Amino acid sequence: MKTIFHLDLDAFFVSVERLFDPSLIGKPVILGGDPKKGRGIVTTCSYEARAYGLYSSMPIKTAYRLCPNGIYVRGRHKEYSKYSKAVREILEAYAPVIQQCSIDEFSMDFTGCERIYGSLFMFASKIQKEIIDKLGLPCSIGIGSNKTIAKIASDFNKPCGVTYVIPGMEKDFLAPMPVETIPGIGKVAKKMLNSKGFYKLEQISSLSPETLRRIFGKYGDYLWRKSHGLGSDEFHFDYLRKSISHETTFHHEGADTEYFERILFELAQDVCQQLRNKNWLASTVTVKIRNTRFCTITRDKKITPTDDDQLVFQTVINLFRKSYIPETELRLLGVKLSKFNYLTEQEDLFDNFPRKEMFKAVKRIRDKFGYKSIRVGFC
Numbered sequence: 001m002k003t004i005f006h007l008d009l010d011a012f013f014v015s016v017e018r019l020f021d022p023s024l025i026g027k028p029v030i031l032g033g034d035p036k037k038g039r040g041i042v043t044t045c046s047y048e049a050r051a052y053g054l055y056s057s058m059p060i061k062t063a064y065r066l067c068p069n070g071i072y073v074r075g076r077h078k079e080y081s082k083y084s085k086a087v088r089e090i091l092e093a094y095a096p097v098i099q100q101c102s103i104d105e106f107s108m109d110f111t112g113c114e115r116i117y118g119s120l121f122m123f124a125s126k127i128q129k130e131i132i133d134k135l136g137l138p139c140s141i142g143i144g145s146n147k148t149i150a151k152i153a154s155d156f157n158k159p160c161g162v163t164y165v166i167p168g169m170e171k172d173f174l175a176p177m178p179v180e181t182i183p184g185i186g187k188v189a190k191k192m193l194n195s196k197g198f199y200k201l202e203q204i205s206s207l208s209p210e211t212l213r214r215i216f217g218k219y220g221d222y223l224w225r226k227s228h229g230l231g232s233d234e235f236h237f238d239y240l241r242k243s244i245s246h247e248t249t250f251h252h253e254g255a256d257t258e259y260f261e262r263i264l265f266e267l268a269q270d271v272c273q274q275l276r277n278k279n280w281l282a283s284t285v286t287v288k289i290r291n292t293r294f295c296t297i298t299r300d301k302k303i304t305p306t307d308d309d310q311l312v313f314q315t316v317i318n319l320f321r322k323s324y325i326p327e328t329e330l331r332l333l334g335v336k337l338s339k340f341n342y343l344t345e346q347e348d349l350f351d352n353f354p355r356k357e358m359f360k361a362v363k364r365i366r367d368k369f370g371y372k373s374i375r376v377g378f379c
Contacts, residue, residue: 001167002233003120003143005095005108006150007127009087010138010159012104014046016083017073019136028052028070035064035072039294043075047159086135094127099235105154107147109235124162145170148231152181170229175202182226201227246270247288247334255327264320267335268313280340281305285312287319288334296332299323305341312337 009015013031018024028049033040042058052067063070084103091098094117095108110120117123124141131137142153143164152174153163165173174181179198180190196215198204204212205227212220225231246267264287275282286300299319306312316335324330 001145002109002111003113004145004147004150004233005106005110005120005124006101006142006144006147006154007087007091007106007108008140008142008151008154008158009084009104010140011044011046012084012137013044013075013080015137016076016079020076020079024071024073028054028067030054030060030063030067030070030072031075032063032072033060035060045070083135083137087131087137087139090131090134091127094123097235105151107150107235109233121162121164124164128160128162144229146229146231146233148183148226149173149229151183152177165229171205171227174227174229175200175205177201179204182223243286243336243338244271244274244282245286245334245336246274247332249332250330255329257324257326260324260330260333261317261320263333264316264335265313267333268316269309271335271337272307272309272312275307275337275340281307282312282337282340284337284339285315285319286334286336286338287316287323288332288336289320289323289330290332292329292331294331297323300336302339 014024014029017029017031024046026048027046028051029046030049031043031045040060042054042056042060042063044056045054045063049063049067049070052070054063054067054070060072064072080103084100088098088100088106091106091108095110096113097109099107101107110117110123113123114120117126120143124143128139128141131139138160140154140158140161141163142150142156143162144150144153145165145167149165149170153165154161156163177200178190179185179193179201181201185193193199193204204223207224209221209224212224214220216223248263248267282303283305284300284302286298288296288298290296299322301315301319303311303315312335
């Protein structure tokens with residue numbers, strides 16, 4: 001029987017914001033669009049804000065109507081990535097197998113680790129305390145026999161909870177919960193299940209697979225398995241990311257073409273560095289442009305596989321200049337690389353050798369002293 005931990009950082013973005021501004025502690029904090037302009041959605045919000053009925057993806061205009069006295073902030077997205085990485089580094093010191101599910105969620109396999117760490121329930125509390133002491137970030141941990149149960153358990157006792165589902169008790173644990181507790185059951189599936197009289201998971205788990213199959217077709221098998229607490233306990237790491245991207249949102253509207261091109265150069269450097277970190281080459285470059293009316297344009301171009309900042313940036317600039325109407329105010333710019341190949345020594349041996357060696361040196365410096373320790377010049 002596997003022992004899976006699922007760690008979920010509680011209101012992660014808000015928690016990071018509170019590290020920089022402690023006056024936000026205990027107050028309803030909402031990250032997202034500008035409520036005065038009524039544009040955008042709620043990215044996330046504090047538990048104090050959720051008491052007003054707010055939730056992620058709610059239109060910011062609706063959030064402001066429900067919680068006009070809330071504190072609305074834009075967010076520090078680079079800091080979120082930094083703290084997410086710091087959490088992972090703590091977990092990697094203990095977990096034999098770890099898989100990051102999102103910026104604020106981690107799955108870990110601690111099967112057979114009782115002899116090392118003792119009670120895994122108490123050990124989960126130790127991990128919580130270390131993350132709080134070192135980073136100031138609260139988290140909740142679910143422990144179960146598979147990844148689905150562990151994830152549901154991590155949400156069961158938020159914030160700062162530890163929930164252990166005893167093997168064999170998965171069905172009983174899930175029985176009183178609403179059907180939308182199962183990951184993957186969104187608004188549409190919930191509405192469909194409710195229309196057929198299914199509101200609690202016990203109403204599904206009490207039926208046979210054959211009965212559920214008659215009602216829902218093949219989907220009935222999925223519902224039966226999940227309502228009984230069955231799920232995957234495998235960790236897969238052999239997948240290849242489909243894309244690498246970086247975007248920046250402008251908080252002050254403007255129409256400075258030269259400034260936009262400098263931003264694109266910074267974005268191109270960032271995605272190329274990520275590419276080199278993984279020893280990949282990209283063969284498609286995409287530029288994303290969004291104006292202040294939220295009209296979004298994307299343009300892409302196939303290129304010879306490369307990880308060279310200059311080649312990527314030149315492609316980015318050409319796409320941008322063909323798409324951007326001068327003096328148009330922009331809301332967002334983004335650069336994405338996709339269609340990856342692995343870099344081999346044969347590809348690297350004679351092709352533009354001095355630049356390849358330069359980028360290797362740049363990578364070594366950044367690995368040791370940080371990304372901002374060395375920059376490639378703008379031209």
